[in-house]
Amino acid sequence: MNETGFIAALRALPLHPGARGLADDAAVVSLGTETIILTHDVLVEGRHFLTTQDMADVAWKLVATNLSDLAAKGAEPIGVLLGHMLGGDDARFVDGLGEVLEHYGVPLLGGDTVAGEAPRSFGLTAVGRATHTPVPSRAGAQIGDALFVTGTLGAAMLGLEALRAGDGGDPLPYTRPLARLLEGESLAPLAHAMMDVSDGLLLDAFRMAEASGVSMAIDSAAVPVADATRAMACLTWGDDYELLFTLPAGTCPPVAATQIGTVEPRGFAPLFLDGEAIANSQGLGYVHG
Amino acid sequence: MNETGFIAALRALPLHPGARGLADDAAVVSLGTETIILTHDVLVEGRHFLTTQDMADVAWKLVATNLSDLAAKGAEPIGVLLGHMLGGDDARFVDGLGEVLEHYGVPLLGGDTVAGEAPRSFGLTAVGRATHTPVPSRAGAQIGDALFVTGTLGAAMLGLEALRAGDGGDPLPYTRPLARLLEGESLAPLAHAMMDVSDGLLLDAFRMAEASGVSMAIDSAAVPVADATRAMACLTWGDDYELLFTLPAGTCPPVAATQIGTVEPRGFAPLFLDGEAIANSQGLGYVHG
Structure with a gap:
């Protein structure tokens, strides 16, 4: 199945009303007086980063791209969860992860660590709280803007x-x-x-x-x-x-x-x-x- | 780096106070009057499931194992985010995902879809709200219990x-x-x-x-x-x-x-x-x- 077909099939499943864009847009969930924003991105070796790249940069990019999804919602980050596939250069990955988390003042919340082999993949979930509601979306552009x-x-x-x-x-x-x-x-x-x-x-x-x-x-x-x-x-x-x-x-x-x-x-x-x-x-x- | 070393290195990073166990335990985050619980698990082909298994079962297990982490915190699920690597049997994956989401009345919130090759891996983040605070943890056992x-x-x-x-x-x-x-x-x-x-x-x-x-x-x-x-x-x-x-x-x-x-x-x-x-x-x- 290609991505378009897969996402079309997902849309037939029970969806949260905040899951507006599925793969496109961060999810928006109301919870008591707060609104939380959730996004998940995966980077695959050889596809989203070069096999020769410094893993510190890969960790940076993994976090920054997810935080960018929060930024587009005007959200303040709460933390991230990491899905990490172990390899030979994990120390560099941890270095870069530490640098990007320090840079944005965002803490690590948890995640999972698995053994794997090339091509490795890394997933990251970022969670934030909306600073303004309604939360901006890509669907709100008005004629004359x-x-x-x-x-x-x-x-x-x-x-x-x-x-x-x-x-x-x-x-x-x-x-x-x-x-x-x-x-x-x-x-x-x-x-x-x-x-x-x-x-x-x-x-x-x-x-x-x-x-x-x-x-x-x-x-x-x-x-x-x-x-x-x-x-x-x-x-x-x-x-x-x-x-x-x-x-x-x-x-x-x-x-x-x-x-x-x-x-x-x-x-x-x-x-x-x-x-x-x-x-x-x-x-x-x-x-x- | 092995898993123990990797997790030890992660513990030196900026951690959320709710990230008590890192890979062991779901994260617990206070937000206004609510407490949210977050967990992320990765399943790798050939390691966490057999290559010959029905992908509908793999999808079921991916969701159920994350919901089990919420269960241990007494949390009520809000939704899940999926990190999916595309393959030839995605229709079965979507079938199983639909079945498990229906079974637990849990909606899909979003996620990411990437192309990949064997061994494929699948990540899932589950988000829930605590039904009782303090949220139970593995650290609370008392002598005489x-x-x-x-x-x-x-x-x-x-x-x-x-x-x-x-x-x-x-x-x-x-x-x-x-x-x-x-x-x-x-x-x-x-x-x-x-x-x-x-x-x-x-x-x-x-x-x-x-x-x-x-x-x-x-x-x-x-x-x-x-x-x-x-x-x-x-x-x-x-x-x-x-x-x-x-x-x-x-x-x-x-x-x-x-x-x-x-x-x-x-x-x-x-x-x-x-x-x-x-x-x-x-x-x-x-x-x-």
Whole structure:
């Protein structure tokens, strides 16, 4: 079964009302006066990280990508649970795990440790509490909103190229991505829609448009890119973990961000790039597998 | 690094105060007026299940073993998150997942889906809310308590033998273990200490004694076993997911359970089986890996 078929089959099961997006979106669960946010990501050797990579960086990325899902919900992290497959480089993994947990002030809650063999896989569950309700989702974009993104797109792409070339370029944007937790918390009370850009700006904007029943009109020249000579690659490459969000027209973002487009009534395509309709998400970005 | 070394290294990291046991015990997190319980287990093909097994049973076991960790905390399940590695038999996996979620009335909250290859691994996080605080732990056994266990030990062992032999014996106790959720909820206000018996009765009783700073005196003849001709095998085999708990002397358990021993002052060994001291946990049960 491919991922699409599998997720379609899962949707027929008893689902929690907070499990809106299944694999796409963090889960939102009301509990007494609190709302908790839960997300789980798996990294597989050779697929989500290079076999030659420093395991400290793999541990960092595993935590940061999950915290990024919490950031998109405006959540404050409570802790993480680790599903770890033992190997020869576990000491480096623990080093990186300690570094990322210290960096974000997030504690380890528990998990499971198993023996395994290559290709190894690592799972992480992050739990947070919502700082604002209703919790922002990708489905809330409204016609007339302005579309913003934090940071610079394509930085992770250049980071991976530097890592592969080993030519002294800076691999950090790929190996040690940052989760926009503070930005997410500031934006949660204001944003109509919000998500993190894990799979490429265009693909994720396409998904936000689909979920919201609107069209996104993006001005490619407005998007901050890490390499202007390869702007399209920067717009379709994943792993940047920036926040994509919409605000009512005239509202200034309380964090550093760039307006890259507007939310329009649903046209015959969910996405318009420099006026050109993009009706199909094929080839727009990285599809997980 | 082996599991013991890895867990020792993890203990040096920023830990949540509720992460008492790391890999051993579910995490306990206070949140407003609620207390949430979190647990994460990983099953690896060829290690935790047979490559030839029906994937519907693997999905069942993945959920049931995590719910068993919630049961030991007297928790009511809120939902589960799945880390799934795609393969050829995903439709059966979804069938079994649906069956176990329906059986326990537990919804799917979300998760992640990745491509992978054999040996595949599957992770599951279960989240619940405590029905009683303080939440029972393995560390609360008190001198003079009576030691109880639910159900019959060794049933999973016979189930695996039936599965391997294919001779018409009943594999269900191995393939579709049950989580003692209702029992755990009834016991939580009464039990001084509680845990589930995932790795074998003697090993888990040894661990409870160590965590509580006491000795457990077990009368082997009192333990209900599935095969009286192999009583010792039944006491050291894992996968039964019964509840092991202590109650103050004279308190009757509100659920079906058998008294199998007493809690004594810490002697020179944590465990005494029919009066014989067992000072070392080596060989007592199944050590995860």
